């Protein structure tokens with residue numbers, strides 16, 4: 001900030017408060033304005049009928065059967081929320097996550113019914129990962145490396161590409177690989193191109209940290225790892241340069257948009273990425289961040305509306321062009 005033209009004169013000639021006096025001046029000079037069009041709502045879909053199970057740690061968010069999913073999306077569209085990311089809770093799980101690849105898989109069905117109902121009025125993004133579909137809860141298939149059970153990076157890549165192609169066929173507008181596997185963007189890009197989806201963009205979870213803030217999501221998606229954790233594929237919270245490296249690699253492999261996740265404890269990462277790379281940046285305001293706000297608000301300890309809009313604004317101010325958030329419907333109501 002040393003280049004500001006404030007060096008020769010100061011108070012009382014200079015008074016920053018002049019720009020804060022009139023509410024309309026405050027609006028004129030505001031640099032960051034949140035819009036409902038910045039928001040992407042995560043949705044959890046499961047088999048069954050007439051199911052709308054509220055997720056205990058994520059008030060106002062539900063596991064939905066297809067019929068209720070359509071209602072939920074309709075209500076969101078009425079509020080101006082038109083972009084969604086879909087997560088599936090499949091009918092069965094196995095070691096390879098086979099249910100992720102089926103024509104009649106739960107996300108594939110959801111894509112078809114939403115596309116049929118809403119056409120081009122909505123944007124459908126799919127989370128591309130296997131942790132919801134594997135019985136062990138890891139993000140791909142496993143192997144033994146030096147006596148340790150590990151995610152089999154290279155063997156998972158073709159499965160990931162197949163999952164994306166399957167979602168593209170069912171109507172996805174954009175795929176978002178979240179597994180933090182090396183080479184995942186390249187494998188998906190090649191798979192999509194070969195299947196005739198060269199136009200379909202990839203939103204890569206490029207800088208995804210091994211975070212405690214995913215706790216509530218793992219209940220929502222019924223996807224906690226059954227042993228170990230995700231530290232061998234997700235990033236260490238102490239690292240920052242590594243995020244730039246991950247982003248650079250994903251861009252080189254063909255990612256069109258990149259994501260930083262979580263958002264709130266990683267605002268510095270969002271800013272570094274935004275300053276360095278001229279590409280759209282998404283931030284994932286994750287389940288634990290959401291749950292903390294809801295819990296504090298339920299106790300009357302914070303003003304939920306004010307805190308939520310402040311958080312979302314801060315994520316945008318840090319450099320995010322779009323925000324995946326469970327607050328999307330609340331925020332849409334407040335931004336009206």
Ligand code: PBG
Pocket residue numbers: 127128129130131132178179213214215216217218230285286287288
């Ligand atoms: C993996 C995935 C996770 C989230 C989004 N995609 C969970 C994980 O990595 O353990 C977390 C989102 C959240 O906490 O809101 N498919």
